[in-house]
Amino acid sequence: MADFTQTLMTAAAIGSLYALIALGYTMVYGILKFINFAHSDIVVLGAWSSYTVADQVLPRLGYDSRTIPPLWIGAVILPLIMLFCGFVGYVIERLAYRPLRRAPRLNVLITAIGVSLFLQNLGQLDFMFGASPEKMPALLPSWELASFSFGTGEATRKVVISLVDTMIFATSGTLMLVLEYLVFRTKLGTAMRAVSYNTDTAALMGIPVDRVISFTFVLGSSLAAAAGFLYVMKYPGINQPAHTVWVLLGLKAFVAAVIGGIGNVRGAVLGGFVIAFVEQFGAFYISSNYRDVYVFALLIGILLVKPTGLLGSPLREKV
């Protein structure tokens, strides 16, 4: 019971990170119908710029590696990183993807791979983040918000609700609610959904399609940045920008988007949690050596049974 609960809480935290990243994949796919392979590199950018800011700012405010800074510092860094990465997302779309608006989709896809490689290699340069790992300074105290005990005597097991997991879950949850509101309750969100359904017709309504697309990239990239920030809160050992850990993180988030039904915003959130649960429970109860296998096996299973994903609408042949 204790193990189950603990695994459940880890999965909820990890799942919300997958969901945040998956949202960016799914929104861009929904509108431009291509997979933005450079999306996971925005997560990396978010993680590494969080480190850079913390590393530069904390000593100046008088906190060394042994003292935990007050919570507001993290609360200031997060929106800054989101703004910055949102801007980078905007620039990438403007320079790399917009000129290809009328080009075949394959060209855009290859360009996305190119952008991804560019960002990975740029990130490893010395004047950027360098090619060696770093340790993220702690922004959160390692508090235990609560702990429960299960069992008696020697079999007693303790379950800990940590501040970090709670913060990850709460922050991502808030961001996802804000996104839900933006997409389903505002005029701009309605325009986004219209553009994703039919770009030409949306333009005929007087909707500035390019601006809507830019906005989508800004949104997706800032969510990815938030995921990068929260990720290094939980796992402070930051791998170098081109490390396979990042590639795998992005890949799993992409799988989450596909499992939920790519192009579907709520599906991406659902998919994020589903794969985190499968991964974490599989790792705990079967074997942690195969944690990636569970995720991709689930992908294959879902694609066989419901190729459009859990919440994806069935493909209709147009007559």
Added chain:
Amino acid sequence: MLSINDLSVSYGSIQALRGISLHVEAGEIVTLIGGNGAGKSTTLRTVSGLLSPRSGQIQFEGQAIQGQPPHLIAQRGLVHVPEGRGIFANLTVEENLQLGAYFRHDKAGIRTDRERALTLFPRVRERLQQQAGTLSGGEQQMLAIARALLSRPKLLMLDEPSLGLAPQIVQTIFQVIREINQEGTTILLVEQNASMALQVAHRAYVLEVGCIQMEGDAKALAASDDVRKAYLGAH
């Protein structure tokens, strides 16, 4: 109001329009008729900015608009209801209507126009909260026109509004087109249903394989032997 001068458009090596010229004056209903592949839809798609012309000029209210992005052309009041209606099936009927007024900020004006559009199409009002994809073909066409009215068009371009609809619905739609025109909106109507189009229009152009073959008063064209043979099914 709209004048097109020597307009040519190509899809790759295929020339869809070969130097057509036409004009629409304020207050008119002008129809563009012709068979499949004559270039009718291409003409509208070029005017609204979805296609770029190879050569020629398009002027709207005295200003050249060719090469401008479609959303700016729509914001000028040149509104295009595309063939196949262009309904956003994933949005509700209400959201579809709101998008018609996307670029407008005069709340009171939008409310008036919305009321007017829903009075013209009471069936759309009954379905406001439904997903637009669940509407029947006729209702979708009504929604498409209602939505276009929320853009407060000066010139409304309709592409095949009768396509695939039951005759009774076609009657309703053409009745509304007439009413919209009487309230002061200029209309450019593309139709394969030539007899309906010629009944409602003031003037007409006949388009064949990318060239204007005939033009003139709609009643006169409807009476001419060539048009009757080719488009009205007379022998």
